[in-house]
Amino acid sequence: MKLTHLALSLVIAAASVSLAHAQAPAPAAAPTKPAVALASGEIVNVYPKDKKVLLKHGPIPSLNMTAMTMEYGLKDASMLAQLKKGDKVKFAAEQAGDNYFVTYIEVLK
Numbered sequence: 001m002k003l004t005h006l007a008l009s010l011v012i013a014a015a016s017v018s019l020a021h022a023q024a025p026a027p028a029a030a031p032t033k034p035a036v037a038l039a040s041g042e043i044v045n046v047y048p049k050d051k052k053v054l055l056k057h058g059p060i061p062s063l064n065m066t067a068m069t070m071e072y073g074l075k076d077a078s079m080l081a082q083l084k085k086g087d088k089v090k091f092a093a094e095q096a097g098d099n100y101f102v103t104y105i106e107v108l109k
């Protein structure tokens with residue numbers, strides 16, 4: 001039993017290490033991943049002039065949203081550089097009045 005626990009701990013430790021490695025090569029300018037759960041989505045369109053994206057996304061409980069397609073402002077214009085039509089993304093968003101803004105986004109490879 002003790003041996004099983006030890007083996008399991010080692011597996012978990014190894015998994016944590018490889019996870020840390022996977023996240024390590026992020027660009028220096030990348031924003032910190034938020035503590036909130038990320039929503040899944042797909043970039044339907046990008047509007048660089050308006051600093052907006054049209055996102056088809058899954059449910060976002062924290063924003064009381066079901067799955068839908070809608071526009072989001074981008075909190076940081078530098079996000080535009082990494083986004084293009086058809087990209088699958090994970091993102092976090094926040095509400096400001098009647099508008100919604102992407103506060104964090106990462107493109108899934």
Ligand SMILES: [Cu+2]
Pocket residue numbers: 057065066068069070
């Ligand atoms: Cu929505």
